[in-house]
Amino acid sequence: MLIKRPADIRSSEITDKKLYLNRRDFVRTAAGTAVAAATGVLGAEAFLRAAEPAVHGRKLANVQKSPFSTTEKLNTWEEITTYNNYYEFGTDKESPSMLSRNFKTEPWTVAVDGECNKKAVYHLEDVLKGQVLEDRIYRHRCVEAWSMVIPWVGFPLANFIKRCEPTSNAKFVEFTTMYDPAQMPGTRLPPAFGGLHWPYVEGLRMDEAMNSLAILGVGLYGEVLPNQDGAPFRLVVPWKYGFKSIKSIVKIRFVMKQPLNTWQDQAANEYGFYSNVNPDVNHPRWSQATERRIGEFFKRKTLMFNGYGAQVASMYAGMDLKKNY
Amino acid sequence: MARGAVAARPSESEWRSVPRKVIRGGRLLKAAIFLASLIPAAWLLWAALTGHLSANPLSDVTNETGIWTLRFLCITLSVTPLRRLTGWNGVIRFRRMIGLFAFFYGTLHLLTYVILDRFAGLDFPNGIVAWRTVRDLTISVGKDVYERPFITLGFAAFMSMVPLAATSTAGMLRRLGGRNWQLLHRLVYVTAIAGVIHYWWGVKADVQRPLAYAVVVGLLLAFRMVWARGYFRAAAPKGRRVAASNPDRQPWGSGAVEAVKNAEPREP
Numbered sequence: 404m405l406i407k408r409p410a411d412i413r414s415s416e417i418t419d420k421k422l423y424l425n426r427r428d429f430v431r432t433a434a435g436t437a438v439a440a441a442t443g444v445l446g447a448e449a450f451l452r453a454a455e456p457a458v459h460g461r462k463l464a465n466v467q468k469s470p471f472s473t474t475e476k477l478n479t480w481e482e483i484t485t486y487n488n489y490y491e492f493g494t495d496k497e498s499p500s501m502l503s504r505n506f507k508t509e510p511w512t513v514a515v516d517g518e519c520n521k522k523a524v525y526h527l528e529d530v531l532k533g534q535v536l537e538d539r540i541y542r543h544r545c546v547e548a549w550s551m552v553i554p555w556v557g558f559p560l561a562n563f564i565k566r567c568e569p570t571s572n573a574k575f576v577e578f579t580t581m582y583d584p585a586q587m588p589g590t591r592l593p594p595a596f597g598g599l600h601w602p603y604v605e606g607l608r609m610d611e612a613m614n615s616l617a618i619l620g621v622g623l624y625g626e627v628l629p630n631q632d633g634a635p636f637r638l639v640v641p642w643k644y645g646f647k648s649i650k651s652i653v654k655i656r657f658v659m660k661q662p663l664n665t666w667q668d669q670a671a672n673e674y675g676f677y678s679n680v681n682p683d684v685n686h687p688r689w690s691q692a693t694e695r696r697i698g699e700f701f702k703r704k705t706l707m708f709n710g711y712g713a714q715v716a717s718m719y720a721g722m723d724l725k726k727n728y
Numbered sequence: 729m730a731r732g733a734v735a736a737r738p739s740e741s742e743w744r745s746v747p748r749k750v751i752r753g754g755r756l757l758k759a760a761i762f763l764a765s766l767i768p769a770a771w772l773l774w775a776a777l778t779g780h781l782s783a784n785p786l787s788d789v790t791n792e793t794g795i796w797t798l799r800f801l802c803i804t805l806s807v808t809p810l811r812r813l814t815g816w817n818g819v820i821r822f823r824r825m826i827g828l829f830a831f832f833y834g835t836l837h838l839l840t841y842v843i844l845d846r847f848a849g850l851d852f853p854n855g856i857v858a859w860r861t862v863r864d865l866t867i868s869v870g871k872d873v874y875e876r877p878f879i880t881l882g883f884a885a886f887m888s889m890v891p892l893a894a895t896s897t898a899g900m901l902r903r904l905g906g907r908n909w910q911l912l913h914r915l916v917y918v919t920a921i922a923g924v925i926h927y928w929w930g931v932k933a934d935v936q937r938p939l940a941y942a943v944v945v946g947l948l949l950a951f952r953m954v955w956a957r958g959y960f961r962a963a964a965p966k967g968r969r970v971a972a973s974n975p976d977r978q979p980w981g982s983g984a985v986e987a988v989k990n991a992e993p994r995e996p
Contacts, residue, residue, distance in 0.1 A: 454782065478783075486783035494934035496782050547932070549784060597935040669933060688878055688929065693849045697783050702849040 454497030457484035457629030463536055463556055463622045471616060471714075472540035478551040480624055482697050487631045488545065489650060490599055491580065491587040498589065499631035506586055508635040508651075517577070517657035520568035527635055531621065534558040538625070539618055541641035543648075544680045544709045546666075550694045555639050556622025561613045563655075569609070573657035576612045578605045578638055581651045599665050605649035606662030606676065607640065608718075616641060616714050619652075642711040644678045675728040679719070680709035684728050754818060761822055765829040768796045769836065786844045793837040794882075798927065798941050800830035801920045805948040812955055824896050827916070831893040834886050841882075842869055878929035885922035888915050920945045 489499035511527040582602035592598035628634040633650025666674035682705040693702040928938035
């Protein structure tokens, strides 16, 4: 077949050969780099890496039983220490178990600040001094619609708050997680790639913080808390989605205004301040009506306030929980 | 070779003159690719049965089958660029099989979602083996597809693969005619784009992986556009760019004609 070519291309319209070759080189180099970077990311996750359960730690002494504990079947040590959302150590569930191994939790200090009389930097030993440790076997409901039953060891947050002597201005308590990029590879992910804004911040209303279910957790299965579970000490508020139970706390501040918690900051339409477990308010992208208990096939119905309504529902009387999600 | 020059497609006799050994080599390679494509499924099955997945193996199986669908889609889409850039026209004979593996993993992904996510969340007031179960499952899936945009998109991506798989045989290609077939099979671009967005909308915060797939799919599609404008053609290896340098061919050509030629009549 014959192709007719126009005879009237002016020489000025023809791109200089050197120029177009350069452009080709550039396009090729750019495309090559992009392909290499993409395949690097994809290759690294080609097969799941096997997580390793935490090594067992020091046994905690004189741990009391608690009437707040559930009698449901416990999730195993292996499950609780290999399936973690702790984004400071990576966004894969297995990452924290592998990347938090060398996290330094001793010595540990907690700064108490804001609207209170006892502002100070406390050593963890001082925080724990005089506290009676309790076993608190709680249901843990993740916002991702899975759940576990976890035997925490801790003491009521209220006990610690009383020692700080908050003033009448203190309406909320703000908690902050340790932020150390050198030890926490997950924090090096830039926000452009979906990384959170560090440090991780959470908050409770004063009455929520004083509720007897809210504890500061220091142990798991009667032993000191493994790093991937928020060592050396963390918040546990079982009627709220898991992300409210902030890990590895370095700062507690009493404030007048409602703190902006990290997940609300990340996506306010998906995560609110209260984040009470609520089967009637769905996450915009998935249902919260059911949950998968880790280790089970069939899903369970999610309970209002994660089944802790008797202890906490009165705090939200008259509040529109669809609005205050 | 100048751009305007006409290059002949290989004639029947030229194809026939390809040494037997080369053809047999191609078959061996094809068998090897077939077996390799089954490795992810086999590995996943093994890992699930022996406890080598995470504490939430059901979620892992769902995620992994989805990711492998995307991977096979990317491989399918790289056949044409690979062929164009290297002049290795024989690579086209593996494309259908790889594309069908994308469909295979996509089907597994859909099934895991239906069973592990939907079926496992039903109530079973009349027991598991009951008409009620079938009805409830249908409603549950339908409602989910309707209500959740990321599921809608994933479902659309899967559905877009169905006609492609159904018309993947040499017979269907002949019946549709090369041009129609080719037009239809460009649906795979939609599959890949919808698949990547489905993945993107499914992650909670860290978008590195969906982004990586977006880059790969983007480049593979961009290559086609750039190629259509004659950009890389001068760079293609000389001597072997028989089909590639023919300006009479459809600009986005995906080698349907060669695919017919290479089609082995009795293939699954």
